[in-house]
Amino acid sequence: MAEAVETLKGSTLPPQRDAEAERAAADRISMATQWQLMWWRFRKHRLAMAAAVVVLFGYTIVLFADFFAYANPRQSDAQLSLLPPQPIYFFEDGQFRPHVLGLTGKRDPRTFRRVYEPDPEKKMYLTLFAQGYEYKLFGFIPTNRHLIGVTNGRAEDGIFLMGTDLQGRDLFSRLMLATQTSLTIGLVGVALSLFLGVLLGGISGLYGGVVDAIIQRLIEIVRSIPTIPLWMGLAAAMPSEWPITRIYFFITIIIALIGWTTMARVVRGRFLALREEDFVTAAELAGASQMRIIFRHMVPSFLSHIIAATTLALPAMIIAETSLSFLGLGLRAPAVSWGVLLQQASNIQAVAITPWLLIPAIPVIVMVLAFNFLGDGLRDAADPYG
Amino acid sequence: MVSYIIQRFVAGILTIIAASIIAFVVIQLPPGDYVTAYIANLQATGTMVSMEEAAALRIQYGLDQPVYIQYLKWVGLMLRGNFGMAMEYNRPVLEVIGDRMTLTVIVSFAAVVFIWALSLPIGIYSAVRQYSIGDYIFTFIGFIGIAVPNFMLALIIMYVSYRFFNVQSIGGLFSPDMALQPWSWAKVWDLITHLPLPAIVLGLAGMAEVVRIMRANLLDELRKPYVVTARAKGLAEHRVILKYPVRAALNPFASTIGYIFPFIVSGSIIVSLVLSLPTVGPLLFKALIAQDLFLAATILLLLAVLTVIGTFISDLILMWIDPRIRFGMEGSK
Numbered sequence: 001m002a003e004a005v006e007t008l009k010g011s012t013l014p015p016q017r018d019a020e021a022e023r024a025a026a027d028r029i030s031m032a033t034q035w036q037l038m039w040w041r042f043r044k045h046r047l048a049m050a051a052a053v054v055v056l057f058g059y060t061i062v063l064f065a066d067f068f069a070y071a072n073p074r075q076s077d078a079q080l081s082l083l084p085p086q087p088i089y090f091f092e093d094g095q096f097r098p099h100v101l102g103l104t105g106k107r108d109p110r111t112f113r114r115v116y117e118p119d120p121e122k123k124m125y126l127t128l129f130a131q132g133y134e135y136k137l138f139g140f141i142p143t144n145r146h147l148i149g150v151t152n153g154r155a156e157d158g159i160f161l162m163g164t165d166l167q168g169r170d171l172f173s174r175l176m177l178a179t180q181t182s183l184t185i186g187l188v189g190v191a192l193s194l195f196l197g198v199l200l201g202g203i204s205g206l207y208g209g210v211v212d213a214i215i216q217r218l219i220e221i222v223r224s225i226p227t228i229p230l231w232m233g234l235a236a237a238m239p240s241e242w243p244i245t246r247i248y249f250f251i252t253i254i255i256a257l258i259g260w261t262t263m264a265r266v267v268r269g270r271f272l273a274l275r276e277e278d279f280v281t282a283a284e285l286a287g288a289s290q291m292r293i294i295f296r297h298m299v300p301s302f303l304s305h306i307i308a309a310t311t312l313a314l315p316a317m318i319i320a321e322t323s324l325s326f327l328g329l330g331l332r333a334p335a336v337s338w339g340v341l342l343q344q345a346s347n348i349q350a351v352a353i354t355p356w357l358l359i360p361a362i363p364v365i366v367m368v369l370a371f372n373f374l375g376d377g378l379r380d381a382a383d384p385y386g
Numbered sequence: 387m388v389s390y391i392i393q394r395f396v397a398g399i400l401t402i403i404a405a406s407i408i409a410f411v412v413i414q415l416p417p418g419d420y421v422t423a424y425i426a427n428l429q430a431t432g433t434m435v436s437m438e439e440a441a442a443l444r445i446q447y448g449l450d451q452p453v454y455i456q457y458l459k460w461v462g463l464m465l466r467g468n469f470g471m472a473m474e475y476n477r478p479v480l481e482v483i484g485d486r487m488t489l490t491v492i493v494s495f496a497a498v499v500f501i502w503a504l505s506l507p508i509g510i511y512s513a514v515r516q517y518s519i520g521d522y523i524f525t526f527i528g529f530i531g532i533a534v535p536n537f538m539l540a541l542i543i544m545y546v547s548y549r550f551f552n553v554q555s556i557g558g559l560f561s562p563d564m565a566l567q568p569w570s571w572a573k574v575w576d577l578i579t580h581l582p583l584p585a586i587v588l589g590l591a592g593m594a595e596v597v598r599i600m601r602a603n604l605l606d607e608l609r610k611p612y613v614v615t616a617r618a619k620g621l622a623e624h625r626v627i628l629k630y631p632v633r634a635a636l637n638p639f640a641s642t643i644g645y646i647f648p649f650i651v652s653g654s655i656i657v658s659l660v661l662s663l664p665t666v667g668p669l670l671f672k673a674l675i676a677q678d679l680f681l682a683a684t685i686l687l688l689l690a691v692l693t694v695i696g697t698f699i700s701d702l703i704l705m706w707i708d709p710r711i712r713f714g715m716e717g718s719k
Contacts, residue, residue, distance in 0.1 A: 224690070225405050368534075
């Protein structure tokens with residue numbers, strides 16, 4: 001406790017010898033709410049703060065995926081198949097005028113591969129908030145504005161930040177949409193496993209005895225079954241003619257089926273620890289109902305732990321979805337997710353000839369790391385007195 | 387001690403039974419059965435199958451009966467050492483699986499050996515030289531291991547080896563000319579030389595986790611007063627560290643191996659598909675797609691048995707290194 005006060009003071013106030021200021025600081029800490037203490041503690045964790053920024057950035061893309069995309073991610077063009085990433089030229093005759101060069105595709109007579117040559121005569125100038133393909137912002141506001149675009153011509157013919165796939169669709173734009181799918185599927189999955197975990201873990205910790213023993217055995221069994229084969233079995237059970245939305249929902253259930261066990265353990269442990277606390281006994285003696293004790297007194301005191309556990313569970317969900325879709329058992333085209341994009345890079349030929357198709361691996365790694373760091377920071381902050 | 391072993395053994399048996407039910411039910415979940423998939427396949431190539439033929443096929447495989455009877459029949463067969471027919475191959479399941487199960491065990495075991503052999507020294511080094519450059523480097527590698535799903539690691543290694551070392555074929559467990567030959571010492575050696583890559587791909591995430599736990603445990607131990615006492619007595623530094631704190635820190639290390647094993651086995655499935663290893667992974671994948679009931683259920687079950695055995699062994703190791711468990715004392719689980 002004393003140590004925590006020391007470190008908190010150090011972080012929030014410049015070191016002062018003035019006794020009054022010290023008392024004010026001590027007052028400030030003893031007056032601060034639990035959440036304030038946690039925030040102060042969390043703020044000190046640099047890596048976690050950086051991770052929080054990355055996560056926020058990721059979910060900004062989720063909200064505005066079509067806005068960040070510049071080319072229609074659903075439109076294929078055989079003329080632009082497997083185009084490598086193209087550079088943006090920022091200067092023209094010493095002046096800042098970002099532009100891209102138009103491309104002409106030819107087939108190499110010897111290897112039969114399509115090769116593309118930039119045409120220095122065909123310049124397309126870039127602009128912000130350009131008009132492009134039509135889409136609905138948040139699903140209901142029709143618009144055609146995009147973050148970047150070209151003034152003369154179509155963005156689909158000019159900008160290729162990450163190249164194109166086999167069907168000639170722009171990889172960057174598809175990646176934006178994939179981010180939307182992959183990051184929300186993790187959230188929904190984690191919400192489901194949170195619900196199951198809190199329910200079963202709560203029951204287990206609260207009632208104890210036989211119920212506890214049964215639930216604990218169940219958790220042990222679920223945990224000792226190899227997850228990926230089980231997922232594969234469940235995912236293969238989905239009929240291929242199902243609509244995307246239903247497959248999406250089913251996938252979240254499948255990945256939540258495993259995730260809940262960790263959550264249940266956290267909740268149970270907390271319940272067991274809190275059951276003996278003085279304030280719970282006090283509430284009982286004061287005649288509070290069991291529901292009131294749980295939701296008014298116990299849950300708020302371990303809510304922060306649950307938030308941390310949830311954040312740490314997200315990367316596993318993202319990896320699960322990516323792996324399943326990569327195998328072709330999860331989401332399928334026309335749905336787009338990181339795993340669906342990576343599926344095109346699943347063999348050595350693809351990897352060797354078209355390495356840019358591996359780019360979707362980067363957001364997976366970055367987001368998984370960010371969630372891990374954020375979760376670590378939250379877990380430390382969840383216990384501000386520790 | 388005996389009661390502890392019996393307790394773990396019973397738990398293992400229960401898990402296997404539960405796994406067999408789950409495996410069977412999961413395969414039965416999709417609408418239709420193997421015959422539907424089979425007929426659809428035949429129709430795609432232009433062959434028509436009459437209703438009578440379909441019904442005859444269903445009776446032949448027992449697919450016309452309720453699920454629980456099919457399950458009990460399958461269990462009955464298994465107890466007699468027969469795992470049923472692999473419908474797609476029209477051969478007994480065991481024959482189809484053949485060497486693949488052994489190879490799965492070998493690959494998983496190689497990954498565990500990799501984890502153990504490296505995480506112990508790295509964990510000790512990182513704890514003793516906390517915040518040194520080496521510690522930071524290993525922490526960084528650890529984060530990579532945690533953040534990169536192993537199939538992606540396989541892809542990246544494939545790309546790097548092609549791009550920078552110009553290795554055309556990577557993966558597999560045997561050289562092309564060895565794959566079809568009968569077992570011999572040369573073939574075993576060939577297998578051993580092919581093992582490191584899948585072991586690293588499979589084991590990196592687990593290694594990162596074990597190093598993290600080992601480091602944290604050892605750091606906790608090193609701060610305890612008895613270590614100061616040992617130093618004050620003038621004990622050599624390596625003895626101070628290796629004699630007591632490492633042994634005390636080993637305990638959670640062994641239990642981690644228990645739950646890392648299921649991860650490795652399930653990871654091996656997807657990695658096998660990417661690296662084209664002749665393990666049960668690709669077979670399971672095809673069987674699931676074709677709804678090949680007995681083959682898929684048997685593989686799922688055998689994988690579950692494998693993890694249960696792994697967990698059981700880790701329990702035994704735990705008992706061996708921790709006297710509190712061996713003598714059933716307070717504070718043990």
